[in-house]
Amino acid sequence: MPNSLKSTHSIQITELLRIADRTVPISKDQFIFREGEIAEELYMIVSGNVQISKVTADGRELTLRICGENDICGELTLFTDNPKYLLSAKVLVEGEMAIIRKDVLEKAIFENSALGYEFMKWMSDHFRKTQTKFRDLVLNGKKGALFSTLIRMTNSYGIQKKDGILIDLPLTNQKLGDFCGTSRESTNKTLNELKRKGVISNEKGKITIHDSDYLKNEIGCENCPAVYCNIE
Missing domain, CATH: 1.10.10.10 (Winged helix-like DNA-binding domain superfamily/Winged helix DNA-binding domain)
Known part of the structure; x- marks a missing residue:
């Protein structure tokens, strides 16, 4: 388990690892998921780095963020019906990730108010980061x-x-x-x-x-x- 925990959702990292379905190694250039694929799982990076990106209308790839230790990706599919991944996730640096089933995490958020609060806080921070980045790109x-x-x-x-x-x-x-x-x-x-x-x-x-x-x-x-x- 990583020693350093990110402040945005550090309290419940152990809870996420507890409900994880499995932990697997990840290799450089491996796609964890691709835009448009059916989404049934979320991923927490235990070690290594993962690039989150989207292909633009003219075919260019726009990298939105890099996930590192204790970061979560695939979170935009939570609480949606027939979800599909909106972005793609590709491994930049090999490491290890924990795989969490979407339905298991949703149930845990409903049953664990502390976990639900941490997710709300993390998502709020995440959206604010995204807004500031797009502001810079546009302006x-x-x-x-x-x-x-x-x-x-x-x-x-x-x-x-x-x-x-x-x-x-x-x-x-x-x-x-x-x-x-x-x-x-x-x-x-x-x-x-x-x-x-x-x-x-x-x-x-x-x-x-x-x-x-x-x-x-x-x-x-x-x-x-x-x-x-x-x-x-």
């Missing part, structure tokens, strides 16, 4: 969306170093562009501009932010709490 344009994504990633995966903040997550330019709804070429161009200005550097697929204030000033960052301004 700041492609370049601003990339700046916003980098800021969010420092809050989720940032490690403070002497010369800046290392985003401790391997990212190709294509994957980074998927978070912003932009092409790999557009992402390359913007990242190269930031490198020339000394705002970022990239080594072995990991980005270090040397001047986060530059990124924040460019998009008029409101300095939202990190609990909302993240990529999870």
Whole structure:
């Protein structure tokens, strides 16, 4: 069982593991579920990372968040009839996940008021994060969306170093562009501009932010709490 529990729903993690149907290993590039498939289960990530994404009308993939330890995915199907997954979930980093049947979890939420409260709180936080991300995508344009994504990633995966903040997550330019709804070429161009200005550097697929204030000033960052301004 993980040692670190996320504050949004940490009290009931042990309860979720107790009602889980089974725990299974997950492998890199494995799809846990795909958009449009019949939804009968939810998933809690015990270890590893899972990318949640949606295919847009023009065929591009838009990455909405990355689930890590103790995160839940597939939750949008709760309390709906004949549910289908609205998004797709693909493994980025191998690990382990607990599988919870939808009907079992719904029953547990009705019977356990503390669990129900934690889920309401978690869903409220989740929707607020999604709203702020779409706000950034709509209002700041492609370049601003990339700046916003980098800021969010420092809050989720940032490690403070002497010369800046290392985003401790391997990212190709294509994957980074998927978070912003932009092409790999557009992402390359913007990242190269930031490198020339000394705002970022990239080594072995990991980005270090040397001047986060530059990124924040460019998009008029409101300095939202990190609990909302993240990529999870």
